Structure formats: structure tokens, C-alpha cells
Amino acid sequence: MQKKQSVLGLKEASAVKAALADLLRGGILFEVCTAEEAKIAEEAGALAVVTRPECNSAFEQIEKIQEAVTIPVIAYCRSGHSVEAAMLEALFIDFIDESLFADSGLTIHKTDFQTPFISPITDLKSALQKIAEGATILRNGEGFATLSESMKMLNGLKTGFAELSLLLPEEIAHWCANGGHSYEVVSRCRELGSLPIPLLVASEVRDLSDVALLMQMGADGLILPNTFMEKEDPLAFAKSLVFGATHYSEPDQLLKYLLGHETTPKHHHHLLKREEIAVQDLNDQL
Numbered sequence: 001m002q003k004k005q006s007v008l009g010l011k012e013a014s015a016v017k018a019a020l021a022d023l024l025r026g027g028i029l030f031e032v033c034t035a036e037e038a039k040i041a042e043e044a045g046a047l048a049v050v051t052r053p054e055c056n057s058a059f060e061q062i063e064k065i066q067e068a069v070t071i072p073v074i075a076y077c078r079s080g081h082s083v084e085a086a087m088l089e090a091l092f093i094d095f096i097d098e099s100l101f102a103d104s105g106l107t108i109h110k111t112d113f114q115t116p117f118i119s120p121i122t123d124l125k126s127a128l129q130k131i132a133e134g135a136t137i138l139r140n141g142e143g144f145a146t147l148s149e150s151m152k153m154l155n156g157l158k159t160g161f162a163e164l165s166l167l168l169p170e171e172i173a174h175w176c177a178n179g180g181h182s183y184e185v186v187s188r189c190r191e192l193g194s195l196p197i198p199l200l201v202a203s204e205v206r207d208l209s210d211v212a213l214l215m216q217m218g219a220d221g222l223i224l225p226n227t228f229m230e231k232e233d234p235l236a237f238a239k240s241l242v243f244g245a246t247h248y249s250e251p252d253q254l255l256k257y258l259l260g261h262e263t264t265p266k267h268h269h270h271l272l273k274r275e276e277i278a279v280q281d282l283n284d285q286l
Contacts, residue, residue, distance in 0.1 A: 017116040017136040018197070020094070023072070024048055024137065025198050028211070028242045029223045033061075035068035037226055044238035045246075048072040050223055053100055059091060066092070074118065080106025089115045095137065102142040110134035118200065122153070124160030125179060127195060132182040139200045144225050147210050150203040154217040157195075164190050194218075208244025208254055215248035 030041035033052040041049050049069060053076045055061045066073050072094035077085045079101050085108050088096050098108055099120040110117045116136035121127040127138055140153050164186070167175055172190065176183045188196050201214050202223035214222060224241060231237040240257065247253045256262055 013111075013114060020072075020116050021136045021198050024095075024200065025220045026245065027221055028238075028245050029074065029200065029221060030228065030238065031223065031226050032065065033226060035064045037229055038065045038069045038073075040229075040235050041238060042069045042071050044228075044235055045242040046071060046238070047221065048074055048094070050074040050097065051076065052226070059087070062088075062091060062093070076100050077108070079104045080108060082108050082112070085113060085115075085117075089113055097139070099139060099142045107133055110136075121199075123156050124164070124189075125181070127157070127199075128179075128181045128185050128189065131189075131195070131197060132185050135197065137198050137200060138195065139202055139223060141202070144202050144204050144223075146204055147206070147214075150201050150214055150219075151217060154201070154214070154219065157199075157218065161189070161193055165193065205241065208240045208257065211241050211244030212248035212251075212254055215245055221245070 024047050027045070027047040029048045029050055030037075030044075030046045031050045031052055032038045032041055033055060038049045048071050049065065051062050051065055051073065055065075055075070062073070062075055074095040074097050075088050075091075075093045076097045077088060077100065079098055085096050085098070093115060095116050095118055096113070097118040099118070102120040107119075108117070110119075111134045117134065118137040118139050119130040119133065119135035120141050121130055121138050122141060130138060140150065145153065167190070172186060173183060175181075176186050185196075198220040199218070200221045200223050201219040203210075203214060204227075205211050205214075205222070205224060211222060211224075222245060228234050228238040228241070243257050244254060247257075252263075
């Protein structure tokens with residue numbers, strides 16, 4: 001395959017990347033290692049699949065996954081490894097996740113590529129840095145966090161935005177200079193009160209309630225491990241997680257999905273009777 005040639009200016013390329021990133025908002029991305037797993041993920045309603053890190057040593061495996069599905073395919077790249085990133089772009093990968101060896105301090109010059117990058121963060125300050133570097137999507141760290149770690153990270157971002165909002169306009173430039181942050185990026189985030197690009201949370205989850213919780217806490221989408229394949233019915237379980245992301249603000253619908261039917265009050269007739277008596281006593285007093 002020939003490497004894609006850039007025909008867009010920087011602004012146009014950024015706009016295209018932003019539009020692609022928005023396609024991954026509001027749902028689930030599953031990490032997969034085989035074409036069969038990718039097909040199950042797509043059938044379950046995943047917005048995209050992420051090839052497991054070991055696939056990078058076998059580009060033909062990534063290609064098989066690309067050929068098996070119609071949804072976007074994301075591949076990992078080692079931090080700072082521009083050649084590996086270029087090879088993935090030549091493979092026409094949809095997104096490059098630069099989170100392997102994230103603590104190396106190395107990074108790729110992302111504006112040299114047409115392919116959008118997903119970059120790892122730990123807090124608001126690292127998010128500001130990655131946005132300034134040209135990241136199109138953000139994610140939490142390397143690998144998969146526990147549920148409590150994911151919750152802590154999301155709460156930390158909220159705290160960071162709250163602190164940022166307290167800065168006076170004349171203090172922003174000084175704050176940026178001290179932290180080495182882009183004034184333009186910081187001003188944009190402060191104006192929005194949130195990140196200007198999607199945040200995907202890579203986390204372990206037990207069931208759809210965990211998925212719903214992280215979405216409620218501010219995740220724009222979730223990257224989940226391929227542990228759904230360990231279930232008795234992988235497709236059904238994967239579908240339940242996707243449902244959790246779609247209906248995260250509707251606990252009654254989440255419960256109905258798990259139970260398979262509507263719920264009604266049970267064993268509370270004595271409480272209802274007491275309420276009726278209390279209402280009647282109040283009416284008698286009026």
C-alpha cells in the first residue's frame with residue numbers, strides 16, 4: 001500500500017480529525033486480538049475496535065481485523081516511535097493510540113500525520129499538554145485502569161477545571177507560563193468548562209452499571225478489554241455493556257435490560273397502607 005499523501009492544510013486536517021473523533025463519542029470500543037473477536041464487537045454495537053498491543057508485531061493480524069469489520073480500527077503505537085506510526089498510517093489505520101510506554105516522556109509530532117492520534121493523560125495539566133501537541137482524542141494512561149482508578153481520574157479532572165475557573169482573566173497568562181501550557185488551549189478549556197476533544201476511559205468493568213457510572217462521571221466513551229470473550233455468551237455480554245453506555249442516565253432501563261422485564265413494587269403493601277392512613281389523617285385535619 002502506498003502511504004497517504006497530505007492534500008489538506010493544517011486547519012483543514014485538524015477539522016477532519018475532529019470530525020472523525022466525534023464518531024467515537026457516546027459508546028464502547030473493545031480491544032480485540034482476532035478478526036473473530038472484532039466481528040463480535042461490531043455485532044454488539046461497538047463504535048470501534050482496538051487491536052491488542054501484541055498485534056503490532058504482526059501487521060498482517062491488524063490487516064485481517066480491518067478486513068473483517070466496517071467500524072474504525074485503532075492500533076497501538078509506542079510513544080515517540082514515529083516509524084511505527086508511519087507504518088500504521090501506511091496500513092490505513094483509522095486512529096493511532098500512542099499510549100504504549102507512556103511514561104517514557106517521548107512523543108510523536110502528530111501534525112506530521114493525517115491519521116488522528118489518541119494520547120494518554122493522567123490529569124488536566126497532562127491533557128492540556130497533549131491537546132497542544134496535536135492529540136485528537138485523549139485516554140487515561142496505558143493499559144486498563146481499575147474502576148476506582150478511573151473514577152479517581154475523572155474526579156481529578158473535575159477538580160482541575162474547578163480550579164481553572166477560579167483564575168481571573170489576567171492570571172491565566174501567568175498560570176500558562178508557569179506550567180508551560182498553551183494560552184490558546186487553556187483559554188478554550190476554561191471557556192468550555194470541559195475538554196475540547198473526546199476523552200475515552202480505558203477501564204475494567206464488571207457489568208453495565210460500571211459502564212453507566214463512568215459515562216455519568218464525564219467519560220465520552222470507554223475502551224474495554226476483550227474479557228467479554230471469557231463469558232458464556234460473549235456477544236450478549238458485550239451488547240449489555242454497549243447498552244450501558246447508550247442508556248447511562250436511565251437506571252430503570254438498565255435494570256429492565258438485566259432482568260428482561262419491567263419491575264413493580266413488592267412486599268411494601270404495609271408501607272403503602274401507612275401512607276394512605278397518613279394522607280387520610282391529614283385530610284381529616286383540614
